[in-house]
Amino acid sequence: MSRFRTRTRPPVALALPALLAVAFLLLPLIGILTRTQWSELGEHLTSPGVVEALRLSAVVSLWALGLSLVLGVPLAWLLARVPFKGKALVRSLVLLPMVLPPTVGGVALLLGFGRRGLLGPWLEGTFGITLPFHTSGAVVAATFVAMPFLVISLEGALGGLKQSYEETAASLGASQVRVFFTVTLPMVAPGLIAGAALTWARALGEFGATITFAGNLPGTTQTLPLQVYLLLQDQPEAATSVSLLLLAVAMGVLIALRGRWTGTPADRKAAELPPVAEEPAPTAAAEPSAPAKLAEPAEPAEPTAPDASGAALRDGGRWPLHATVTGFNRLTLDAEPGTTIAVVGENGAGKTTLLRALLGLTPRAHAELRLGDTDVTALPPHKRQVAWVPQDGALFPHLSALANTAYGLRARRVPRAEARARAQAWLDRLGVGHLAHRKPAQLSGGQAQRVALARALAARPRLLLLDEPLAALDQTTRARVRHTLRIHLAEFGGVCLIVTHDPVEAVSLADRVLVLADGQTLQDAPPVEVTRHPRSPWVARMLGRNAWQGTASEGGLALAAGGRLVLAEELPDGVPALAIIAPEAVSVHRERPAGSPRNVWPGTVREITALGSRLRVLIGSAEAPDLVAEITPDAAAELGLADGVRVWTSVKATEITLVRL
Numbered sequence: 001m002s003r004f005r006t007r008t009r010p011p012v013a014l015a016l017p018a019l020l021a022v023a024f025l026l027l028p029l030i031g032i033l034t035r036t037q038w039s040e041l042g043e044h045l046t047s048p049g050v051v052e053a054l055r056l057s058a059v060v061s062l063w064a065l066g067l068s069l070v071l072g073v074p075l076a077w078l079l080a081r082v083p084f085k086g087k088a089l090v091r092s093l094v095l096l097p098m099v100l101p102p103t104v105g106g107v108a109l110l111l112g113f114g115r116r117g118l119l120g121p122w123l124e125g126t127f128g129i130t131l132p133f134h135t136s137g138a139v140v141a142a143t144f145v146a147m148p149f150l151v152i153s154l155e156g157a158l159g160g161l162k163q164s165y166e167e168t169a170a171s172l173g174a175s176q177v178r179v180f181f182t183v184t185l186p187m188v189a190p191g192l193i194a195g196a197a198l199t200w201a202r203a204l205g206e207f208g209a210t211i212t213f214a215g216n217l218p219g220t221t222q223t224l225p226l227q228v229y230l231l232l233q234d235q236p237e238a239a240t241s242v243s244l245l246l247l248a249v250a251m252g253v254l255i256a257l258r259g260r261w262t263g264t265p266a267d268r269k270a271a272e273l274p275p276v277a278e279e280p281a282p283t284a285a286a287e288p289s290a291p292a293k294l295a296e297p298a299e300p301a302e303p304t305a306p307d308a309s310g311a312a313l314r315d316g317g318r319w320p321l322h323a324t325v326t327g328f329n330r331l332t333l334d335a336e337p338g339t340t341i342a343v344v345g346e347n348g349a350g351k352t353t354l355l356r357a358l359l360g361l362t363p364r365a366h367a368e369l370r371l372g373d374t375d376v377t378a379l380p381p382h383k384r385q386v387a388w389v390p391q392d393g394a395l396f397p398h399l400s401a402l403a404n405t406a407y408g409l410r411a412r413r414v415p416r417a418e419a420r421a422r423a424q425a426w427l428d429r430l431g432v433g434h435l436a437h438r439k440p441a442q443l444s445g446g447q448a449q450r451v452a453l454a455r456a457l458a459a460r461p462r463l464l465l466l467d468e469p470l471a472a473l474d475q476t477t478r479a480r481v482r483h484t485l486r487i488h489l490a491e492f493g494g495v496c497l498i499v500t501h502d503p504v505e506a507v508s509l510a511d512r513v514l515v516l517a518d519g520q521t522l523q524d525a526p527p528v529e530v531t532r533h534p535r536s537p538w539v540a541r542m543l544g545r546n547a548w549q550g551t552a553s554e555g556g557l558a559l560a561a562g563g564r565l566v567l568a569e570e571l572p573d574g575v576p577a578l579a580i581i582a583p584e585a586v587s588v589h590r591e592r593p594a595g596s597p598r599n600v601w602p603g604t605v606r607e608i609t610a611l612g613s614r615l616r617v618l619i620g621s622a623e624a625p626d627l628v629a630e631i632t633p634d635a636a637a638e639l640g641l642a643d644g645v646r647v648w649t650s651v652k653a654t655e656i657t658l659v660r661l
């Protein structure tokens with residue numbers, strides 16, 4: 001109990017000044033409330049002068065808001081999205097009116113737009129507009145001080161928006177304008193609304209710049225704050241009443257904005273919902289393996305007859321791929337329709353860059369890309385029919401699973417009802433049809449991945465790019481989604497590239513494994529071949545094999561890391577090679593094994609991990625590189641294996657596969 005109190009009680013040294021700060025802010029407000037003549041409040045606020053000032057304030061602040069939106073939204077977009085020289089300077093310029101004393105702002109406006117200012121004579125001569133002492137002058141002054149709030153708020157929202165949302169939307173077929181209105185704008189709406197509200201409130205309260213630049217003319221430039229200033233001299237009670245009105249408006253804006261800075265109300269609602277259970281893995285019977293289930297959702301526009309080979313899913317076409325990539329990636333890729341290629345490689349090998357080049361989304365690599373008979377090289381991303389599922393799925397958070405899935409179809413102008421029906425059918429096929437009306441935040445990781453996949457497939461792509469589609473899932477969910485993925489990829493008539501770091505994914509999903517190193521193809525072969533003859537230690541280890549690099553010498557391999565390996569195969573001296581040892585081929589003993597094996601090393605158990613029904617034992621040795629052995633739990637128990645236990649390892653020379661480098 002006392003511990004609880006100690007923890008929650010804030011330190012006095014912080015609490016005291018914090019309370020003083022609150023009191024400091026509160027006292028003036030209490031002053032207004034206590035000094036307000038409540039009985040005369042109605043009379044004060046309905047006096048002709050106040051009503052006129054109120055009307056003028058509304059007109060000026062709304063015009064200022066409108067101008068800020070028209071000018072500020074593009075400026076915020078430019079600052080957030082377009083790299084250009086002098087951006088820091090432009091941003092400082094935008095912020096300047098916020099820190100400049102408003103009267104100085106007023107003087108600056110006079111010198112810029114006033115009668116004798118830089119632009120004033122031209123405005124007067126050409127349009128007959130004189131800003132000072134005119135309502136339009138008050139609007140200019142209010143816009144000058146208020147627009148920064150909009151720009152800063154919107155730039156922050158745009159900057160915080162992950163670009164993968166917009167890029168995915170483009171890959172689904174949406175033009176830039178469509179992406180802006182259907183993805184960008186709805187996603188930054190909270191920031192835009194918050195910025196607009198603050199801009200309006202700031203414009204409503206503007207005083208200094210207005211009185212300096214536009215003067216204090218009743219009915220023309222005398223807004224509420226200016227009137228408060230006047231009233232304070234002759235009728236302090238009325239000034240208090242009007243101040244109370246402005247205070248109420250300001251508080252109203254802040255209360256309405258509560259939470260908008262920290263997230264959308266939709267997000268919060270979603271977070272409050274009970275977690276959605278991951279549905280059980282589809283059984284073989286439930287999987288759409290029967291022809292009837294494989295049928296493409298009803299498509300009145302392009303009817304396709306389902307047949308036993310699943311041709312209906314292929315969008316009436318099969319799309320071979322030919323790509324020549326230059327830039328960071330330098331490779332040529334050819335693949336038959338229906339081929340799934342796992343793209344693997346170390347961090348920074350260029351996997352994502354390759355995908356982005358095929359999408360036409362990066363200047364770092366250029367892809368000459370032909371899909372079927374169509375050369376899409378010159379086409380923008382939204383016209384290539386190359387669908388992309390980024391690592392996090394990038395489901396649009398403001399749209400339901402159904403609307404997400406229908407997005408690509410709508411972008412290609414499929415009528416709404418038909419698009420939704422087709423999207424629903426795709427969700428059903430991927431086992432998430434019952435979640436169609438959920439927002440992405442209400443889906444589990446596995447469910448979201450299936451929706452992302454349904455969305456990509458529903459867009460009828462000719463090339464499908466999946467960037468680590470299962471990376472964020474736990475082992476069980478990963479196995480389920482992998483199963484679903486395998487079934488649907490088997491029916492896909494285009495080429496599919498899957499970036500992965502998971503050997504199981506690479507071997508079980510792909511027809512080919514493309515190993516990248518430094519942007520180039522190190523190996524491009526079927527999984528069996530890559531597993532048997534990996535071309536680099538990294539690939540071998542990724543596939544769960546021991547891989548030791550060395551140079552042939554005297555009938556063996558002198559290991560680069562020190563030590564020697566006896567081989568069954570003869571290699572000419574001096575040839576660099578990679579020795580691949582399957583973990584199952586490593587024998588573990590407590591005593592030095594008697595008999596013939598010549599590759600025997602003493603070592604210590606460093607780590608034991610479970611892999612399915614077997615155990616992987618990492619053994620370190622002073623005489624050889626680290627070695628991974630795979631044994632049954634029974635064998636491990638019999639040997640009494642545990643971390644730190646001293647053991648002997650042996651490998652038969654005939655169990656070693658050699659790959660020349």
Ligand SMILES: Nc1ncnc2c1ncn2[C@@H]1O[C@H](COP(=O)(O)OP(=O)(O)OP(=O)(O)O)[C@@H](O)[C@H]1O
Nearest residue numbers: 328345346347348349350351352353354364499516
């Ligand atoms: N926008 C960028 N500007 C400059 N260099 C970049 C950019 N994006 C990536 N790179 C560099 O290009 C190289 C390839 O990056 P890429 O993201 O394609 O690698 P990757 O194989 O996908 O790596 P990972 O497995 O870490 O995702 C890396 O050296 C990386 O630092």
